[in-house]
Amino acid sequence: MTTTGVNGTASSESSLLQQAAQSILSGLTNSTLDVSSLVSSLVTAKTAGQQQTITNAISSDNTMLSALGSMQSALSSVLSALSGQTSTAGQAGSLVDGTIFQSLSATMSGSGITASTTTGAAAGTYSINVTQIATANQISSKAYASGATLGTGTLTIGVGSGSMSITLDSTNNTLQGVANAINNSSTNPGVTAAVVTGTDGQHLVLTSTQTGAANTVTVSGGAGVDSGMATANFTQVTAAQDAKLTVSGTSIDSASNTITNALTGVNLALTSASVGTTQTLSIAQNTTAISNQIQSFVTAYNQWISTETSLSSFNASAAQGSQAGPLLGDAMLNSAVNGIASIMSSGITVGGTTYDLAQIGINLNHDGTLSLDTSKLNSTLATSPSTVSAIFNGTNGFGEQLNAFISSYTDSATGQITQRESSLNADLAAQSQAQTSLTAWEQTLTAQYQAQFTQLNTLMAQTTNETSYLNRLFGGGGLSGSLNSK
Template identity: 60%
Template sequence: MGTVSPSSNTTLLQQAAQSIVSGATGSSLDVNTLVSAIVMAKIAGRASAIANQQKSGNTMLSALGMMKSSLGTLQTSLAGLSDGSIFTQFAATASGKGITATTTGGAAAGSYAVNVQQLATANQISSKAFAAKATLGTGTLTIGIGSASMTLNLDSKNNTLAGIASAINGAANNPGVTAAVVTGTDGQHLVLTSAQTGAANIVSVSAGAGVDSNMATANFTQVEAAQDAKLTISGSAVTSASNTVKDALTGVTLNLTSAAVGSPQTISVAADPSAIALAVQGFQKAYNAWVAQHKSLSSYDPSTAQAGPLLGDAMLNSAVNGIGGIMASGVAQGGKTYSLAQIGLDLKHDGTLGFDQAKLQSTLSANPTLVSSVFNGTNGIGQQMNKFLDAYTQTTIGQVDKRTASINSSLLTVSKQQNELVAYQQTLTTQYNAQFTALNRLLTRVNNNRNYLNQLFGGNGSPGTMNKSA
């Protein structure tokens, strides 16, 4: 159903009148044009009002969606800042070479002396030398590592060193052994290596009846012994089957390489400044995006007289003022008041937030508790902001969702009114079609009768057949 303007409505009525005049003066009525003009003229005002209500409602829904999305992004950026958890994230650094340290949950700040005596190694054994393509009999060959093992069946298809190596590497139940054939000056050797480091992961070989007796552990040479990593952490002895040492130092994982052996060093665990800076900068960007969004939604261009969809809106103004108040206020803790400016976040005249990363890093180094005080989990800026934003962003019960639901309800009513108007339009069209079609038939009969009488008695310049006979 289209929208009809007052000027087009007048034109339609003029067309209808002209159609009736034409019919009365001898031409047939253009029923379709006539009915369409009269019906559209009759419903034009209501159709226009409904279209305007729908446009206004949908524009408002779009604006509220943008507002909620921007506030939601701002709230998401507070993760770790609103509850202060970002300040319990620690980074670990080593003072020397050969150790890299990473942190997980539960790490505690401090310095820890680490001395690595040996690395964990994987067991490797090598068989005696065999002639190239030598066959080693048929039967079973058991390969083990630690307490796990697998048994291979050797036959004429796989009883060479290459065949055995391929069978070991391709076995679905391989317990963790890799095999390779090394060709030396003395012949070929089967080299078996444990996939896992550690003293418990010793490779073993056992030959069954019919298989060359040299295929037994006792006849293999140990190339690399299986051993655990050994180190001390703050004086406590630690062993690890892997060179990735977990759980020895709570919340810290140490990755050892050969450069660390015999080189005592210190592992320092402290708050992660890079994570804090990233979180603060993320908050600053989300805040500035919110400022740009609310300015756009409430803008006014005097040159075009175009206004943003939420210009003067009470809910938007309330959100803007509330957020601005929190940003401008200080945080009282321990008898002192802290502000965003102290950690490199400065409110500018245009309402945006500036970020001085160098100042934040300097503050983190000199006075880390100052930063954590601004974003403490009790009454910090993030905590205040998060609670305030909940009133707008919560699903269903938040102000934006409640208002959205109200507009959707109104649009549903408008949609019903539109359907009713369409039904009314169809009823009028049917009614007028019947009336004007009947009128058209009547006018046709009148015109036909007039023509007959003119032919009979004369008229319109014709003498008439009656006059001729006289």
């Protein structure tokens, strides 16, 4: 570490004073002083020590804040991994309170049905038979010549129990005009319109935006509207129908292909590929979610080890001043490292049985990092899931202990890191104030010295003029003297 302490500062000030003295001597020789350079040298000599102290303090505070930020980030990532905040969608639960082991996953034995679990799902197997899926009603008008008009009056479009009215006039009484009016209406009850041109002419095609038998599309035209604009004169392209299925023998009808209330805590999504099939739905512990979250924890923990090692390292071959990590020997970091290591190397006792991380494939390496034997973890989840849940139980499990200990450092209100950062920020504020005061003093000194040496310069110029006059009068300085010539 480079040290520019008192001796270095004193040497710098001495050099600046020597420069100032030389400027004065030069001024005496040349009859005038370089006031600007002289003042700058003297002011810098007066303030250099204080400026260096402020600069060093600010640099040290900022370095420490950066190091603490890295420590906070690494520890927070461990907590996030334990709590499940880094998990992907559908992998709900935490290794802190053990709720991850209550997470269930749903799998289907065939295709065409997607199943997912929500709150309230229960483990078990269920038989699902789908006879039809829900479809949206679609109807098509008779053929019209391109640009044919449909008369004037009121056209009513209905879907289920809702309806809308369109006034036809010369601006919109074509198939395309009607389609545009339907699609742009603020009172549209749930229908889309399109004009399809075929070999026989143009057709107005209306489609319900919702599936289900109740959501049929109807069309009726008032007086003056072409008679083709009536439901009876439209051809049904797709019938409106509900999905029909059985879950373990219980019949279910659904207007939607997304079924959320047939089986508590389970959502089913049907596609046409499921029609006519009987499949098995299995609800079981979500071992994939558990395995993924443990892997996330191991990854975050190893990043913490890498971070704390870097912050506390010493590299003798590095350039002087950058050999030591910013938190080398720091009591707070050492306390965190030792506390976490102690938790990780201890066993967890549940019901008189002691468990350790190695039993589920989490191995502690010599360098402090963790390695995960995924095969062993998955095998334990399959054969002895209670072992995994015991190790991460919500009372005294590894996750709960780590969460409580690490939070004492990372808590945004009371954490040790926050307190250290507050102290450093307070010192930075104090250094900023000290810099402001020093700058004001520099300005005062500059003005003072400027006035003094400007006055000295004037006096020296007067002395030089008088000396020149006397030399010319009496002789001297290589002159014969006007009085001596008489």
